[in-house]
Amino acid sequence: MQFWTTLLEHLESGEPAFVGLVADNTAHSPGTRGAKIFVRPDGTTGGTIGGGVMEADISEMGVEALSEGDFAPDFQVLYHRAKGKGDKSGLICAGHQTNVYFVCEPDRDLEVLREVVARLERDEPGLLQVGSFGVRLVDEATISRERAPIRLVQDEGAWLYEEQLLNWKRAAIIGGGHCGLALSRVLANLGYEVTIFDTRDDVFTFVENDHARYKVAVDDFAEAGEHIDHPELTHVIVMTMGQPGDVRALLGTLDGPFPYVGVMGSEAKLAKIREDLAAAGVDPALFERVYAPIGLPMTSNTPEEIAISIAAELLRERETLFPHAKPARPQPPEASG
Incomplete structure (x- = not known):
């Protein structure tokens, strides 16, 4: 959100800006899909799409476009290598990225x-589109994890860049204790929209959690799923103050459409959770989709270490749960003609 806020402040000063958005990338590319940069008329920039000589060239391009005043929206594939066909970025880290360029006029x-x-501040959907027409904002009927939130569509010479503003990296932490606070901090730093739940609205680890975007107090952990x-x-991470609370949280989320449900605990605790869920009439097969115990196996004893192990598991599973997050492998460079 910071990028768009800074760009808006610049436009409100009365000056135009040259904008570059990364629409696609392969592995190894320093610019990743969704990265952004804008160039002011004086050549200073906000944001980044990979750095180095590539950004210096884009800054120069932006200053020229703003001074001439007749730049048409366009896109460019830049290859991060010294040899082979295609436009070169000046970097040699391998792979390539596709940048979309346009000028914003106040x-x-x-x-x-x-x-x-405004939509980013309200955490609301909105489909940003860039094409030959310039830039506009429309609504998207369906948002799902099967469809990439950022895409460049090409059809018979025409092209359209689309970006869903709603953050697709989302986590609901059920349990606002020390581990929930540490995990909120780690996930927020990784760009997740975090919601934290607890039945205790006065415990200091819940009250002082400034990393979660939303803090929701519920009477029963089983209600949490209804508020997500x-x-x-959304990834659901269950870490209440005890085994009975974990069971209640799972009763409210196991049959939901969540791509990931995980629960923290020892093997003995997890066995008791399974037993209690079965006694409550839950199909045992539903528990098979739960990541339990949650987190990558490692020495993790403190809340901060536990948070790192859980975040690492979310990152490891990301490309399976959200296939669009997996960048393509770069192809070997073609020989120059």
Whole structure:
């Protein structure tokens, strides 16, 4: 959100900006899908799409486009290698990335940018589109983890860049104790929208949790699942203050559309959770989809270490749960003709 807020502040000063967005990338590319940069008329920049000589060249391109005043939206594939066909980025780290370029004018695009920032602040969906028409914001009927939130569509010479503003990296932590606080901090630093739940609205680890975007107090942990927006995108991490609370939390989430449900605990605790769920009439097969015990196996005893192990598991599973997150492998460079 910081990028769009800074860009909006610049436009509100009355000056235009040259914008570059990464629409696609392969593995090894320093610029990853969703990365952004904008160039001011004086050549200073905000954001980054990979750094180095590539950004220096884009800054120069932006200053020239802003001074001439007739730049048409376009896209470019940049190859991070010294040899072979295609436009070169000046970097040699392998792979390639596709950048979309356009100019934002205050008198034409200010209201669109204001609505972009407003939707980000409200954590609401919105589909940003860039094409030959410039930039606009529309609604997208369906948001799912099967469809990439950022894509460049090409059809018979025409092209369209689309970016869903709603953050697809989302986590619901059920349990607002020390581990929940540490995990909120780690996931927020990784760019997740975090919601934390607890039945205790006065415990200091819940009250002082400034890393979760949403803090929800519930009477019963089984209610938490009903309060999770966009469940089809949300990882559920169960770590209440005890085994009975974990059971209640799982009763409210096991049959939901969540891509990931995990619970923290020892083998003995997990066996008791299975037993209690079965006694409550839960199909044992439902528990098979639960990541238990949660986190990558490692020496993790403190809340901070436990948080790192859980975050590492989420990152490891990301490309399985969200296939669009897996970048393509770069192809070997073609020989120059």
